[in-house]
Amino acid sequence: MNQFRRFLFQISLLVGLLAASNSSLGQIKLPAVIGSNMVLQQQSNVPIWGWANKNQKIQLSASWSNESFEVKANKLGKWMITIPTPEAGGPYSLTISADKKIVLSNVMIGEVWLCSGQSNMEMPFKGFNNQPVYGSNDYIAAGNNSSIRLFNMKNAFAEFPQEDCKGAWAVSSPEGVANFSAVAYSFAKYLQDKLGVPIGVINSTWGGTRVEAWMNKETLSEFGADMTVLGTDKMKFQSPTVLYNAMINPIIPFGIKGAIWYQGESNSNQPKGYTDLFAAMIKSWRGLWNQGDFPFYYVQICPMQNYGKTEGKNTAEIREAQLQTMKYVPNTGMVSTLDIGHQWMIHPPEKITIGKRLAYWALAKDYGFKGIQYGGPVYKSMEIEENKAYLKFDNAPLGLSNMGKELNDFLIAGEDKVFYPAKALIVLRKGLVVWSDEVKNPVAVRYGWSNWVVGSLFDTAGNPASSFRTDDWEK
Missing domain, CATH: 2.60.40.10 (Immunoglobulins)
Structure with a gap:
């Protein structure tokens, strides 16, 4: 059946070419x-x-x-x-x-950005049923802006790479904003306000999709991906390569400044290997566009209590995999959302905040804005003194802050690998100190290492630290 479908596709392609x-x-x-x-x-x-x-x-x-x-x-x-x-x-x-x-x-003529990913990037300003976007009415009401142009791509999937897609460029309008990615539009609006130049955004998103669907066949073949569903009745929009084929290939090599990405929820059951897959996707897109290592900024998935319905699932592991990508792939940057998740919804409503945090990366790294802090603190190293762990961080030029919150969600363990709730304190010139009276000789610290957490550790500009751990233990 699969071979027969391929035969029909090749015949139809040949007929089309001959007709043209x-x-x-x-x-x-x-x-x-x-x-x-x-x-x-x-x-x-x-x-x-x-x-x-x-x-x-x-x-x-x-x-x-x-x-x-x-x-x-x-x-x-x-x-x-x-x-x-x-x-x-x-x-x-x-x-x-x-x-x-x-x-x-x-x-x-201005700045062009591609936005892609699954439903949290796809979520429009008008929201989903019973799921709002905070501040949406103000953005929609101010939607008439001839300096922002929106390309909303129609959802499609395909067995083979396509040369065209369905969509059209439109001048920003209230109705257009209501139906456009809230994260992407917030990002574009913030850039347009600060740069004073036209901004174009290409929206290529589909909810509930794995990273493998956005990768081309040549890249995925290096991972031994199962592609037997392609060309069969079992092929769906989550299948490997099918969204790359229908929603990325048709816009290559349109000139872009960079890309923003929000995805990972659908890969959260299999965090091992996500870093390699995600890194390979970024590398392949850059190679296909042939624009060098263009900026690629992405959003770490938010905490949510409902992930706990799956036994043994801890989305801190996929958040860790996303954090690792930033360390291994050049010219990338990650936005942490540890402080703005929603306990019961996979689509948190603080989309405007996320768009701005993505824009901080672009303004600081690509547009020469000095003094902007971006990305949040990133764990660097740990030293043990008596029964306390002292942690240092990169990407926090003026140190750490709790932004008026109590420092919570820290765990500490000794050599027995048993973790206990820990106290934490920000100490001038020493970074962060973590301890528990239950652990006399600590060897490992974890922060935000659960499905649901409300971040309490920030840089001095309010960018939250990611969840992290100092160990690499299996559990």
């Missing part, structure tokens, strides 16, 4: 991601591509330049032109000509 090559109409077709109202990445060489007759000459001109460009479509009718863009501004127009002409209007 034999057409005498000279029509030009553009991918959905290239259209009126789009934002092109400023001060870069951006690809513009599409389809026409085989060997047909394509001409392109842009209203910001006196230069014109020409290319010939290949034997399959595909063509691509790379054009330089100026500093941020607009609106501009693009004219693409063969026997017929396409004019793209209201095009802006």
Whole structure:
């Protein structure tokens, strides 16, 4: 059955290519991601591509330049032109000509970001049923903003890589904001406010999906992934490679500044190996875009009590795997959400806060804003003095803070590996001291190591530390 489906796919592809090559109409077709109202990445060489007759000459001109460009479509009718863009501004127009002409209007030059992941990134400002986004009405009411452009991709999955998708660029409006990713729009709005340039966001998300669905077949094959469901009636949107095929491949190589990502809940049952999978996905996307190690900022999954319904499940382990990714993959950054989870909902309502925390990374690392703290404290080292553990942290330039909260959710253990609730105190020049009267000779400390926790450890700007542990014990 699988081979028969592949045969039909190949036949239909061949028929389509022959029809295109034999057409005498000279029509030009553009991918959905290239259209009126789009934002092109400023001060870069951006690809513009599409389809026409085989060997047909394509001409392109842009209203910001006196230069014109020409290319010939290949034997399959595909063509691509790379054009330089100026500093941020607009609106501009693009004219693409063969026997017929396409004019793209209201095009802006600015900063372009891809957002992807599962339902916490997909969640729109209007929320889900009985699940709100705090502050949504204010953002929706202020949604008319010609400097923010939104590309909302339709959900789709496919057995093979697709060349196009369904979606269209739109100028930000109240209705558009209500139906767009709350995290991504909050991120874009904060950047637009601070940078004063047009921002374009491409939303490619689908709830309930594993990281494997967003990876291409070549990358996944290195992990021995089971792909036997592809091309069968058992293939679903969570299947390996199918979202990469339908929702990532069609927008490559559209020029972007970077990507933001929020996913991990669907992989939380199998934390071992997630770091390697996630790192491989990032590396493969970067290779396919051929833009170098573009910025990739992501959100650590939130604590939630309901995870406890699964016996033996501790989502601190997937949070640890996400934290490790930042250490191993260059030009990445993680937002901790340890302080803003919801005890009973997998979709916490503090999406605006998450969007801003992602923007802190971009402003500090990519846009030259000095003095912004981002990411939160990251455990570095531990020293034992008598019955106390002294912990030091990276990425906390002005030290630690409890932000007025009681320091909670610390555990400490001796060589017997039995953990006890611990007290903690922030000590000037010594970092964090942790102890328990039950443990005379401590060897390990854990923080936030459970499904539900409300973070109490921050940098001095209010960015929370991730849950962490100093040990690598199995339990």
